[in-house]
Amino acid sequence: MRLLLVEDEHDLADGLADGLRREGYAVEVAYDGATALARAGAADVELMILDRDLPALSGDAVCRTLREQGHPVRILMLTAAGTLDDRVAGLDLGADDYLPKPFAYVELLARLRALARRTPHGSGTILECAGIRIDTVRRAAERDGRPLSLTPKEYGVLESLLSAGGGWITADELLDEVWARPDERGRTVVKAAVHTLRRKLGHPDPIESAPGRGYRIGAER
Numbered sequence: 001m002r003l004l005l006v007e008d009e010h011d012l013a014d015g016l017a018d019g020l021r022r023e024g025y026a027v028e029v030a031y032d033g034a035t036a037l038a039r040a041g042a043a044d045v046e047l048m049i050l051d052r053d054l055p056a057l058s059g060d061a062v063c064r065t066l067r068e069q070g071h072p073v074r075i076l077m078l079t080a081a082g083t084l085d086d087r088v089a090g091l092d093l094g095a096d097d098y099l100p101k102p103f104a105y106v107e108l109l110a111r112l113r114a115l116a117r118r119t120p121h122g123s124g125t126i127l128e129c130a131g132i133r134i135d136t137v138r139r140a141a142e143r144d145g146r147p148l149s150l151t152p153k154e155y156g157v158l159e160s161l162l163s164a165g166g167g168w169i170t171a172d173e174l175l176d177e178v179w180a181r182p183d184e185r186g187r188t189v190v191k192a193a194v195h196t197l198r199r200k201l202g203h204p205d206p207i208e209s210a211p212g213r214g215y216r217i218g219a220e221r
């Protein structure tokens with residue numbers, strides 16, 4: 001699993017990187033926010049440990065920018081600022097988890113494992129239903145053997161629907177799973193992604209929707 005560690009305290013960063021490599025992570029290190037953003041954009045980074053107080057560009061700005069770009073990386077924010085308000089602010093920016101310094105190394109590892117389980121890269125399964133097939137490692141989708149060119153959000157919606165095994169998923173749940181942050185425009189962005197996903201999936205439309213219940217794929221009708 002590819003992990004980008006963003007920390008400006010070199011000793012801490014290098015020590016952590018060594019430890020995480022021994023745990024099997026493919027670790028890259030960035031010592032400032034601008035470098036972190038460039039690396040995340042260029043590489044297929046799946047996990048990020050992001051210090052909040054960074055030179056060049058703050059951790060907050062890095063986090064916000066990645067979320068605005070729709071980058072699917074799972075972000076664990078690391079910071080000396082550990083008050084409740086700080087944690088809430090970090091999560092609102094789009095961080096997936098938050099760990100105040102000083103932290104216990106074993107807790108950091110446990111939280112990374114939890115985040116890795118949440119990312120599709122970690123599970124590596126093939127999901128199939130209604131002629132649709134997705135590979136959650138490659139994040140590739142096809143229908144009746146025809147490859148689909150999906151945006152990360154469309155792919156996320158499709159994966160959530162297939163993972164539900166025919167069960168309903170509400171727009172709010174999709175928002176939580178795929179967008180990973182509360183958003184004023186919430187249901188509108190979900191609706192838009194489902195709309196374009198449907199167009200790409202083609203006929204017959206496999207996505208069933210119902211007011212108040214949400215969306216599902218593959219249930220007996």
Ligand code: CA
Pocket residue numbers: 007008009051052053054
């Ligand atoms: Ca720092």
